[in-house]
Amino acid sequence: MHELSLCGSIADIVSRHAEGRTVTVIHVQVGQLRQVVPDTLAFCWEMVSADTALDGSVIEVETVPARMRCRKCGHSDEVGDLPVFACHDCGGIDAEIIAGEEFMVTSLDLAAEPAGETGT
Amino acid sequence: MGRFHRHADGTEHSHDGPDNTDPSTGDHEHGHEGHEHGREGHEHTGDHSGYATGTERVAVLERIFGENDKTAAANRASLAANGVRAVNLMSSPGAGKTTLLRETLARLKGEARIGIVEGDIETSLDADRLAGFGASVALVNTGNGFGGECHLDAPMVGSALPRLPLADLDLVLIENVGNLVCPAEFDVGEDARAMVYAITEGEEKPLKYPVMFRSCQLVVVNKIDLLPHLDFDMDGFLGNLRAVNPGATVIQASARTGEGVDAWCDWLRAQLAVPR
Numbered sequence: 001m002h003e004l005s006l007c008g009s010i011a012d013i014v015s016r017h018a019e020g021r022t023v024t025v026i027h028v029q030v031g032q033l034r035q036v037v038p039d040t041l042a043f044c045w046e047m048v049s050a051d052t053a054l055d056g057s058v059i060e061v062e063t064v065p066a067r068m069r070c071r072k073c074g075h076s077d078e079v080g081d082l083p084v085f086a087c088h089d090c091g092g093i094d095a096e097i098i099a100g101e102e103f104m105v106t107s108l109d110l111a112a113e114p115a116g117e118t119g120t
Numbered sequence: 121m122g123r124f125h126r127h128a129d130g131t132e133h134s135h136d137g138p139d140n141t142d143p144s145t146g147d148h149e150h151g152h153e154g155h156e157h158g159r160e161g162h163e164h165t166g167d168h169s170g171y172a173t174g175t176e177r178v179a180v181l182e183r184i185f186g187e188n189d190k191t192a193a194a195n196r197a198s199l200a201a202n203g204v205r206a207v208n209l210m211s212s213p214g215a216g217k218t219t220l221l222r223e224t225l226a227r228l229k230g231e232a233r234i235g236i237v238e239g240d241i242e243t244s245l246d247a248d249r250l251a252g253f254g255a256s257v258a259l260v261n262t263g264n265g266f267g268g269e270c271h272l273d274a275p276m277v278g279s280a281l282p283r284l285p286l287a288d289l290d291l292v293l294i295e296n297v298g299n300l301v302c303p304a305e306f307d308v309g310e311d312a313r314a315m316v317y318a319i320t321e322g323e324e325k326p327l328k329y330p331v332m333f334r335s336c337q338l339v340v341v342n343k344i345d346l347l348p349h350l351d352f353d354m355d356g357f358l359g360n361l362r363a364v365n366p367g368a369t370v371i372q373a374s375a376r377t378g379e380g381v382d383a384w385c386d387w388l389r390a391q392l393a394v395p396r
Contacts, residue, residue: 002271002302006184013182024175028184035301035331083330084363093366105180112174 003040007048013105014054023057025109031102032066032079066100188306191274195281195309202286204235205391206294208310210332213298215318216342218246219375220384221293225253227385228291232392235284237294239272246295258283262297271302274309290392300325304332312391314338316375319346323356330364338369340384345374 014026026045030036038061045059066079072092079085079100086093183189199206211217225234235256238247247259258280262269269276277294284292294310296303315336317325320343326333333339339361347354354372361368371387373380 002269002305005269005273009184009187012187013180013184017178017180017182033331035305083327085330085334085366086363093362103185104183107177107179107181110176110178112176 003036003044004048006036007041007044010045010059010105011048011052011054014057014108017105017108018054018110020053022111023054023108024111026057026059026105027062027107027109028059029062029064029102029104029106031064031100033097033100034103036061036103038063062106064099064102067098068095069098070095185305185307188274191278192307192309195274195278196311198281199286199292199309199311200396202289204286204289204292205312205394206292206308206310207388207391208294208296208303208308208313209316210296210300210303210313210336211298211316212300212318212321215298215316215321216375217295217298217316218249220316220340220342220373220381221250221295222253223375223378223381224293224385224388225250225255227381228388229254232290232388233288235286235289235292237272237277237280237284237292239276239295239297256284256289269302270297270299271306272296272308273306277308291388300329300332304329304335311394312337314340314387316340316342318343319350319352319354319357323353323360326357326360326364333361333368334365336365336368338371338387339365340380341370341372342375344372344379345377 010026010028014023028041030038030041038059041061042059045057049055049057067076068079068085068087069076070087070090070092071094073087073090075087075089076098077088079097080088085095085097087095196206209217209221221236228234235258236247236250238250238257238259239262240246240259242261244259244261247257250257260272260276260280262272262276272294281292286292294308296308313336315332315338317339319341341354341357346352358370361370369387371380371383373384375381
């Protein structure tokens with residue numbers, strides 16, 4: 001749903017770091033608590049990157065599971081598939097999220113650039 | 121892993137491997153009729169293994185919401201400089217945000233000077249409903265040719281703030297676009313987040329949209345005048361809400377009958393009283 005505007009932000013970041021070189025793969029880390037659908041992100045990326053210097057590059061998503069730490073007993077654990085933020089150990093409900101909210105461009109793969117093969 | 125994609129003519133498929141891919145270039149043929157890339161030199165890279173050598177990887181480690189959050193911080197600073205508190209009000213479409221705002225403006229008139237940022241995909245219908253209560257309304261139409269953004273982001277709110285007389289206001293209520301997903305992701309520079317939740321939406325939504333429900337300090341459970349007519353299980357809903365957001369304040373209300381609206385106004389008054 002909001003993947004289209006996110007792709008605009010990704011394009012800005014990638015362009016800045018690519019410095020004119022040909023990007024093949026954009027590695028993106030997406031936390032489980034981010035509501036980003038990888039397929040939709042890939043589809044929107046095709047639209048946003050089309051006919052730009054980034055045309056032909058693809059986004060590869062690394063999903064990061066959500067983890068929480070109980071403020072009461074200190075137990076830390078994966079949240080799991082159900083969005084229940086109670087401690088799996090003591091049942092305490094005051095837990096902090098320690099992973100799963102990531103949403104960042106981690107790295108870019110740049111094409112080797114023999115002369116004359118730098119895209120269009 | 122296959123890569124799902126769609127083409128401009130609406131065909132879609134995924135690439136399941138390097139079968140028809142030349143690993144040295146990543147070029148491949150699509151075996152179906154009816155589409156073309158329309159541009160020479162356009163390559164799809166169905167299999168990335170061909171890039172394992174000869175490529176360079178550069179670290180970026182940049183947050184994708186970074187730009188939005190920078191603008192949100194600027195919005196927050198501009199609101200604070202004018203002594204204004206901002207509340208981001210979110211809900212599904214039709215949960216009753218605009219009706220609650222009307223009731224709020226009627227009750228707080230003469231007590232707090234209120235500005236509204238009204239997110240509406242294509243129309244001024246909601247802004248029109250808020251006219252006549254003495255509040256300043258800045259409309260943000262989010263339509264952009266793709267059917268409209270589904271949320272307000274910090275730049276959109278930033279563009280609306282100069283159209284409000286901030287120096288003469290105490291409170292800005294930001295009526296977000298009706299949607300339980302996207303608005304939760306975008307900090308717009310608010311001081312607090314509140315949700316309006318209609319009991320007609322059922323008990324299970326906190327579990328389906330945990331990010332939204334977790335992001336709010338307050339949930340106004342609206343339309344409780346309909347309780348006798350529905351099978352809504354309030355305790356079940358509150359249990360689900362507690363599971364995802366144990367700390368949320370809950371106010372049961374009916375914007376239509378006015379029940380609970382005073383409690384909501386008290387919550388707003390408390391926001392105004394929070395020292396900076």
